Every structure is written in structure tokens, then in C-alpha cells.
Amino acid sequence: MIHIDGSFSEGGGQILRTALALSSLTGRSFRAERIRQNRPAPGLKPQHLSAIEALIRMSGARARGARVGAGQIEFVPGNLTSGYYSLDIGTAGAVTLLMQALLLPCMFAGGKMTLRITGGTDTRWSIPMDYFTHLILPVFRRCCGIEVIGMQRGFYPKGRGVLELMVQPGLPHTPVKDARAFQDAVRRLLPRLDLSARREMAAIKGVSVASSFLAKARVAERQAESAYDALGSVLPAEIHIDYCRSASPGTVITLWTVDKEGRSLVGADALGEKGKPAEAVGREAAHKLLETLHTEAAVDVHLADNLIPLLAFVGGKIKTASLTDHIRANIYVCERFLDVRFKVDEAAALMGVG
Numbered sequence: 001m002i003h004i005d006g007s008f009s010e011g012g013g014q015i016l017r018t019a020l021a022l023s024s025l026t027g028r029s030f031r032a033e034r035i036r037q038n039r040p041a042p043g044l045k046p047q048h049l050s051a052i053e054a055l056i057r058m059s060g061a062r063a064r065g066a067r068v069g070a071g072q073i074e075f076v077p078g079n080l081t082s083g084y085y086s087l088d089i090g091t092a093g094a095v096t097l098l099m100q101a102l103l104l105p106c107m108f109a110g111g112k113m114t115l116r117i118t119g120g121t122d123t124r125w126s127i128p129m130d131y132f133t134h135l136i137l138p139v140f141r142r143c144c145g146i147e148v149i150g151m152q153r154g155f156y157p158k159g160r161g162v163l164e165l166m167v168q169p170g171l172p173h174t175p176v177k178d179a180r181a182f183q184d185a186v187r188r189l190l191p192r193l194d195l196s197a198r199r200e201m202a203a204i205k206g207v208s209v210a211s212s213f214l215a216k217a218r219v220a221e222r223q224a225e226s227a228y229d230a231l232g233s234v235l236p237a238e239i240h241i242d243y244c245r246s247a248s249p250g251t252v253i254t255l256w257t258v259d260k261e262g263r264s265l266v267g268a269d270a271l272g273e274k275g276k277p278a279e280a281v282g283r284e285a286a287h288k289l290l291e292t293l294h295t296e297a298a299v300d301v302h303l304a305d306n307l308i309p310l311l312a313f314v315g316g317k318i319k320t321a322s323l324t325d326h327i328r329a330n331i332y333v334c335e336r337f338l339d340v341r342f343k344v345d346e347a348a349a350l351m352g353v354g
Helices: 013-026 046-059 094-105 129-140 179-189 220-229 279-292 301-314 327-338
Strands: 002-005 030-033 062-064 073-076 083-088 114-118 146-154 159-169 193-195 203-211 237-243 251-258 264-271 316-319 343-345 350-353
Touching: 002 013, 002 327, 013 030, 013 046, 013 094, 013 301, 013 327, 030 159, 046 062, 046 094, 062 159, 062 301, 073 343, 094 114, 094 129, 094 237, 094 301, 129 146, 129 203, 129 251, 129 264, 179 301, 179 316, 193 301, 203 220, 203 279, 220 237, 220 279, 264 301, 279 301, 279 316, 301 316, 301 327, 301 350
Parallel strands: 002 030, 083 114, 193 316, 203 237
Antiparallel strands: 030 073, 062 073, 114 159, 146 159, 203 251, 251 264, 316 350, 343 350
16 A cells, blocks of 8 residues: 655645545555645545545545545545546535546546536636636647536635536556556557647737626726736737626636647636735736746646646656646655656756656
8 A cells, every 4th residue: 555645745635636546547545644734724625525535436446534634544446437427526625626636537437437526616726717728638638538518617605616528538448457557558558748848939818707796897807908918018918808607706817828839838827806906816817927938937837737647657748937846746646656756857847757
């Protein structure tokens, strides 16, 4: 059984989510201790428990000690069964973070997986939905078919957002009996990631979203206008305005660069909150994007973080703006489960797997 230190580096919930994904893929059980030890309220939260419960339901996995507030658990994976699954986090917990535990296993399932996940789509300390769909998913689509078939926004505190997506595995499924053999098969059949050099940027795209409650105040427009002003003339920019129905009021803006072929490169986002002017939200996202563009990064730190488990499987290299604690934590978990060793150049913020 693999032992995972949940307090390693950033010590957050992503350590557990990545461990759940890799355990389900490799068939290797794990024991996680000191879960979220570095957080103000340590232990499992409902959104973390939802990932465990989802995999139990989808694969027949077993978990010992999985309850809210628990600081340690044991997880024994099962074999994922293809089909349709409706999953409810039960809070405004982020559906995009739940996907950190589910996406990789679904990519190697025995058949088409259709997920309907209810929770928060754009919430604090998580991946906004537009970042997930425009930056993360396009990279994973190199390896399998992924289609977003429905989406409804859900903001804090009520959540009630919905993400519906279909994952069509790109490889024939065989039960994993030898983790190393499985890893070798993936390397032979799927393309390596080479995100070590920035492609030439052609434009900036974006989506500025607000609840329909805020339409009269022109919140989505003001976020976009502020972002345009902060970006200046660095690149041609086009930010789409969208108002949505949601259980709670909320706003979010996501920006990203694209090359001449329309491929996404570097992204940034900002979330609205009570008392925070729409103009401040737009400026925040623009400044985050410009900060990365002033480096030589091929991808931003959040995209790099989310690609670490995929990189561990298919091999390749990624250059980002800096090596964050989240990236280090993900590398740590991958090296515990897989027969890989990352080569990391701290100064160049470059990481690779042979």
C-alpha cells in the first residue's frame, strides 16, 4: 500500500484528488495521512468526500475512514464501469476540482462515460468553468474524446450549477494488473506533451460572465471594459459577454491567449465578490495574464499544475512561469504511484518526464 503525506508542500485537497485518480488508474491502494494538514480547518471537507464517494459508486472502490473532518483514509480502487453517472457534491464545492479525481480514470475506462455533476462551477480557490473548458480540456482532448454537453453556472453559497460532459476513451481498456505495463502501453499509444516553448500568440480571447441578477448594473460589460483597458494594445482582444441564470448571484472573467491555429496557451481569471467592483475584477484577470506574458512560460502555472498527472503518463516537458507548491505536490504524488522521476529545472521553471 502506498503512503501519501497529505501535508506535503501546499498540503491541500489536490494531493488527495490526484492520489484518487492515480490509484483508480493503476489499481494501487493508498493510505493518506495528515490530509489538508496545512489548512485552517484540516481534514476532509464535503467536496473532498464527494470525490471518494463518486469513485466508490463508479468503480466499486472501498474506503476506510472517509468522513468529513477525517485526517487519514485508506483507499482500495476498483474497476471503473462505463455508463451514465449523476453526481451531486451537495454544496457549492467546485465541479472542476472533482474532475481532477475523475477525468484521468474516465479517459481509460472500458467505454463511454457520461457525467452530470452538480455543485459550484465558479467559486473561490478553484478552477473557473471557462478556464476548465478553454484551457485544460483542449490538452486532454489530444488523448481522448471529451465533449461538454451541458452547463449551468453555480456560484457560492448555493451552488446548484451543473456540468455535463461525455468522455470517450482513446485507448482499448484492459484491467490494470501491472502498473508499469499499463504505463508503457500509454506511452506507446498516446502523444507526448511538448509545452516547453511558447508558441506565437495571435490574440487574447475571454468570457466575462455575471448572473442575470446583475444585468441592470452592466457588471459583465464593466468587467470586460476594465480588462480591455488594462490589457492595452499588447494583442488583439475579444471578450464575450454572457449573463446567466443562477441560484446565487456571482461574476467571473476568464482570459486566455491563442495562436494562429486557435490553440489556447496561457490563461488567467478573476472572481467577483460582494463589495468588489466589477472594474477591479476585470483588472485583476488582465494583470494576472500580463504577468505570465512577461515571462517565457509556454503555459501558465495553473495549467501546468493540472497537466502534471497527464505528463507523468505520456511523457514530455512543460515550461511555466514558476514552480508552485501545487506543482510540487502533484509531482510528489505522481512519483509515489508511477515509475517516473521528474527532471526539474527550478531556475527555468521547466519540468519533464523521459
